[in-house]
Amino acid sequence: MDKKHNQLLWAYRTMQTIRLFEERMHDVFTTGEVPGFVHLYAGQEACAAGVCANLTEVDYFHITHRAHGPAIARGADVTDVAREIYCRRDGMCRGRGGSTHLHDAARKIIGANSGVGSGAALACGSALAARHRGDGGIAAALIGEGGANQGVVSEAMNLAAIWKLPVLFIFENNGYAEATSADYAIAGGDLSARAPAFAMPGEIVDGSDYFAVADSVAAAAARARAGEGPCLIEVRNLRLYGHYEGDAQKYRPPGELEEYRRTKDCLINFRAHVLAEGSLTAGDMDVIDQQVAALIDAAYEAARTAPLPDPEELMQNIYATNC
């Protein structure tokens, strides 16, 4: 009971933290104080949370350029994340990576990656290392449906399958690769249908349903830990904002987002689910809402006021061994 209760509180807190973090980013980005460009994860929270609910500390989580939400779901310090997006000296990557390259080695949050699809190959390496050590670790790789069309992803799926590597290929289909729709770019329209070609199980999961994602990932993770090899899970959702902040999104059909917000908002659906089954109370979640709002305020304030990297940092950490 306590364990399940705590798990639900964690899931709600995680998704709410991501939502408020991204909504705040959406607001502050227009002021011009955030360097570079940002890709928001709002609307997709149930995916990262559902995956991370099933990962332990020996597991690797490979994330994409849409990095803020997944990093937070895996337990990254929210202030660290905000400082990195603001390119600050004390950000998680010392201000060198920015929004699209969040990385937290201690938490095995690996390579937010602007080379979409590349994480699939890197995840094979994480899984190989875990197997070499024999610590039971697995690697879960988030890959957008756009990135899934990179050749390296098919190569990685084949490699993981022939080596029976403990890799979860989580194809997060949010409907659009930049401005190009999944309907246009994916032959047959079904990424999960690629799984049997690589001799692995595959299924489509409703990305607005935290419980559906978490259950699917739990089964895939158990299978991978048992040495039975990789799985593919296609998580279908929509992002609530553009590919990047500033994207006018004129490619969307009229009413698409309004409809999604009304019927498929993973936070609203989660709240309805737990209230209906009586597993959390409105009060439980209202408290979390207040705590998260304060956390987000503090994280953004800390990021905004933190110093940029010192000039000498430009030439540091190019090599690990003297060069």
Added chain:
Amino acid sequence: MTEKSYRNAIRETLFQEMARDPDIILIGEDMAGGAGAGGEEEDAWGGPMGVTKGLIGEYGKKRVLDTPISEAAFMGAAIGAAAAGLRPIAELMFNDFLGVCCDQIINQAAKYHYMYGGQDTIPLTIRTTMGAGLRISAQHSQSLHAIFTHFPGLKVALPSTAYDAKGLLTTAIRDNDPVIFCEHKLLYRLREDVPDGSYAIPFGEARVVMDGEDVTIVAFSRMVHVATEAAKALAKQGIKCTVIDPRTTVPLDTDTIFESVEETGRLVIVDEGGPRCGIASDIAAMTADTMFHALKAPVKCVTPPYVPIPAAPNLEDLYVPDAAKVMAAVLAIYRE
């Protein structure tokens, strides 16, 4: 000390380093050869060049991993494994195949340490082959060390001798950064005395092959032998050349090059890479920038022409720099 070929010096290093460190794995195509085929020999090939023969018998399938023809995936896996604590040695059969795993090498491996704020290291060695001369045309014969050199985060070694091959590979494997280790196809049979025990040659320390006060010749990989042949012939004409093999392009031992240019005032760079945006033009530019005061004549670059590599033996021989071309370049500036 035993006489060994360049190929065997490399193989011996792999054996010794894998014995030393259980986290070293080999990953690549046909490292053993014959995977899943049911032939009598466990390693039917031992690598396309025979370099990795015997390793699977000693270290097993857990550490010698034959891959499908999927350079992007296995190079990415090697990088991921390196970040996760292993010390992989990946084999890119021909450096020309950089074309199919470029993102992994230049955007992942090279940038991982810096871009993520120094959190992780990538102790990865990528063994690859370079060089023309086997009549196998434009997609298997290039010398692409300048391309690798372009990307900060990578280190690049080009052994010209069996002794250097062993010492530089030892350093590459023990180094905590991604190292591109370029083996020249025509050097595999080269033989010389090589110590039986392990030794490491530091990166960024040039070898001075010959010493002379008239002209400085800098050359890499097989071109070191071409340059030395030219220098010996020139010595008979009374022209004394210093021949420098920097051994690595990253880091590059500019100190040794510049000290020699200070003495000779004349520089010829011999390289099998292309003439545009290449190592030769790079060193020429650095020398002009830093050592203009010492130069008595224009810097000369001896490289192949700006053209893909042909298969026809007579055309390929025209393509690759030879001693006559090096001698002509030296004579052209020596007379100035």
